[in-house]
Amino acid sequence: MALVAGVDIGNSTTEVCLARFSGRNIEFLAGGLVKTTGIKGTTANLPGIINALEDALKKAGLTMSDLAEIRLNEATPVIGDLAMETITETIITESTMIGHNPSTPGGIGLGGGRTVAFSELSAVRAGEKVIVIIPGGIDFEAVAAALNTAHQRGVDVQGAVVRQDDAVLIANRLCKKIPVVDEVTFIDKVPLDMLAAVEVAEPGQTIKTLSNPYGIATVFELSPEETRLVVPIARALIGNRSAVVVRTPQGDVKARTIPAGFITITGRRGKVDVDVEAGAVRIMEEVEKIQPVQDVQGEAGTNVGGMLERVRQVMSELTAQPLAEMKIQDILAVDTFMPQKVQGGLAGEFALENAVALAAMVKTSRLPMQQIADQLTARLGVKVVIAGVEANMAIRGALTTPGTAQPLAILDMGGGSTDAAIVTRDGVVQAIHLAGAGDMVTMLINSELGLDNIDLAEDIKKYPLAKVESLYHVRLEDGTVRFYEQHLPPAVFSRVVILKDGEMVPIPTTHPLDRIRHVRREAKKRVFVTNAVRALARVAPTGNIRHIPFVVLVGGSALDFEVADMVTDSLAEYSIVCGRGNIRGSEGPRNAVATGLVLSYPDGKA
Template sequence: MTIVAGVDIGNSTTEVCLARCAHGRPAEFLASGITKTTGIKGTVANLPGILTALGAALRTAGLETADLGEIRINEATPVIGDLAMETITETIITESTMIGHNPSTPGGIGLGVGVTQPFDRLGVIGRGEKVICVIPQGIDYEDAAREINGAVARGVDVQGAVARQDDAVLIANRLTRKVPVIDEVTLIDKVPLGMQAAVEVAEQGQSVRTLSNPYGIATVFGLAADETKLVVPIARALIGNRSAVVVRTPQGDVKARSIPAGVVTVSGIRGKADIDVDAGAARIMEVVERVQPVEDVKGEAGTNVGGMLERVRQVMADLTGQAPGEMKIQDVLGVDTFIPQKVRGGLAGEFALENAVALAAMVKTNRLPMTQIADQLAAKLGTGVVIAGVEAYMAVGGAMTTPGTAKPLAILDMGGGSTDAAIVTRDDKISAIHLAGAGDMVTMLINSELGLGDPDLAENIKKYPLAKVESLFHMRLEDGTVRFFAESLPPEVFARVVILAEGGLTPIPGDYPLDKIRYVRREAKKKVFVANALRALARVAPTGNIRHIDFVVLVGGSALDFEIADMVTDALAEYGIVCGRGNIRGTEGPRNAVATGLVLSYLNGGEA
């Protein structure tokens, strides 16, 4: 009897299956181990994680390292996900052209149009002049309201006000003439004076209509068609805001420039094709599918996409000790997304959502890095280490230990960096595919689209459901149900959207409503997991037709997600496919499929 350890090095986790094996007899499974993968998958930096997971499994089984007869590791293909570009077209606003940071409590309602004038000049402004009053730091709200009321009484047409302090409601409540008032403008000193401006405040629960519409801005300021084109990014940045100010600056202060996204060149067995990233992710993926299997992907030099793909090659070259020219990208997944871009020249941290394309790239290295891992692991433990096989092949063997399964069978292994699919026929023929894009890309999309700047927070948003804390004793879950508490909740979560994480409630910063966060999370999962599931199964289906697959078992860490498996199952139900989460060895759920398959490959003479 030999103690065999199967070690699956994944992008997110490293998993171990420990079993007592003898040829001609079923494996006696002893224990499992799991830990976070150290370093980028497929590099020698994985060793600490392997040793940790292996040590945990040995302790559970009551064994020592010396008891190990053989360690079998998978052929790990590194996958690096990155944004191919910051934006497809970046529009830069110079000088002070707009304010629209959506303060929580603006005052008044309506649209006011006039010339920006400083607060201290209200007393000398002539009768009938249309004015937007700019109230600086340090002016008391009662003094501000008194001066505005006095100007109105003298015949000055005060159309609205912009304030530095959080006083909009207090000022508006004291005005004899109700006008829109916006506060919390951080850079009040940079508001251009003597310029035509428009101030708009919407009813509670609504958003501005005129200033979020480029034609509305054009109407207010009398813009020509060419000038209207320049205000499009301003209007887009104000969509969804309850309040906004737009200031028309002198000609030449508003400039726009486009940064080229670049051209992607995809080379494959069926040919070679160029596609401009401006065309979007759908066109990129059409080209990838047309020329697949992909042999390499390159980006145009001097462009955003070219820089991203070369950075991926360089990172892998540095980690593996190979020349960058030897790094081949064997698959990419493109997804259309949005990125909040700071509007330069804004006065209160304004952002505009810009179109972008996210790319996950799979780098194909030679066998050298895995050989290095095997050699160093063997030297450390004094045990034979074998590079046993491709992940998807091994995952089939592990998935077959799920109760109720039989050949023919397809598996979807959804991990952190890649989505693998394989199908085994009744006569044990296996075909497999290894595609870029999985959980890490979903996290990246959530992080970028919500502008979080915190990958750990984005990861938790991906993994757990949401709720809105409506009082210190109850919250409304994202499915609409209400949960009550006998003891009061922490005050810092009151009126906040929170993540229902295992360790407690995690408040999400910012003002995004629950429905918006949920929508971004679910769309990111659909764009990556559902799209890749259909793409992968079409590649391995015997005739290229998904409808000819009867059973699919979902394995991998992402299959544990509270909604991904249901999304994929729903998508495959349209094709008449029976699909569900695996339960490896009847005990492990969808995890440990590859590690278990590696152990079984020992009994099968190296084949899953």
């Protein structure tokens, strides 16, 4: 009898399959799963491997000394990195606008007039249209009383801009309804004695006039050339419930295109330079024309150039291999949006600008895996074998899923890469590693929702959403309602929440549930579905994805509550039987490679 452990070192997790061989009989005993320590395929993986082995052995009631052999996958080190290249940027100088969206502006409507300081309100002549600028430190009741007094003596107060969070309190005490915008951080920078417009929309609505260049032209009586210049202002204000625009004589408004740089892609079929500004679709068209990719270089001094070099340097240091040997094996480009700070804004304004997200992957030699095996043998005193190529082992494990047979393809969607492999009827295996997977989805969610919180974006990716409509019920993202016998925590009332492990995690943004859900689903489609089709087309024997009869989804991302359904739907048009794997009929999509490693014993054939 022999006790054998198969160890799969993945980008995100390290998995173990523990089995006992008795002649030709095999008994699967236990499995282990821990987070991968270090970058896949480097000696930093050792602590994770040992922890996973100890976990599995403990479950089986065995010790390390009982092991006859440890079988590792031939995990060629793969490292991915991400970069965002902004293509346009809104530049607004001379404090020309406040593209503002506080959660609780006051009043309603559109007002226009000359900006005056609150302290100078008493000197304004009757009949003059004014926008009152109110600094911090003044009580809302005193503000309301002063505005009412000015109105009673004939001053046409058209609106107010407030430093503090007092808009509703002030508006509720006014004898004349006017738009009031609050929470303006740099209130002291609002230019005085200038023509301005203030707009506040009804609850649930967005502004109509100041987000329309022709609306701004009407308010300020602009010429056609001046109207052209305010387009960036209007764009930055789209979707806001409130806004302030101030016209200054020296104001300079323009949309500036930032050179995003270019990338040089070298493939087996040629070499091409692509300007990142051309967008993700163009980049991916060129990648597919010359694939398989052999290397990618980025223009020096740009985000993408720095990112690609960083990937090379990190892998070179980890594997002690020359930097010149580090080649980018694949890239994935996705069109997205990136919050860009509005230069000259007065309340920390951001505008969503066009951007291209890039994921890159570099692959090195097999050498580091032998280092892992040697060090593992020295530490544990157990025979360690590099048993076979990862794709071959994954195929073996996937074939234990009930209802599968050769020919069969697998899709392994992890954190940094999407891997595909296919085995033909005669046992020939073809595999591909492509850049872009779960980490890129998280980055897109983080950027497009303006979260600046990767952990929160990761939770949004992994779990469904709900809107807390009362202290006793929530509306789930599919529209169904769930009631509770005990009241919910007050902190989640009227908030969009993440349903995570039986708890409700409030999302600290003003985005509605539908918007968050749309961003999440679109990010997954643009990465997972795109790469699934791309990967299968690469490994299909004839290059035609329709010639693949079965696809089994394995890996951590196959456990996602919606990714598997998205991929299945996208492959349905090709008449492919696709679904989550169920390794050994019991493990779900996990443990495919580790199981395959065990099944390859004792012949050691890949």
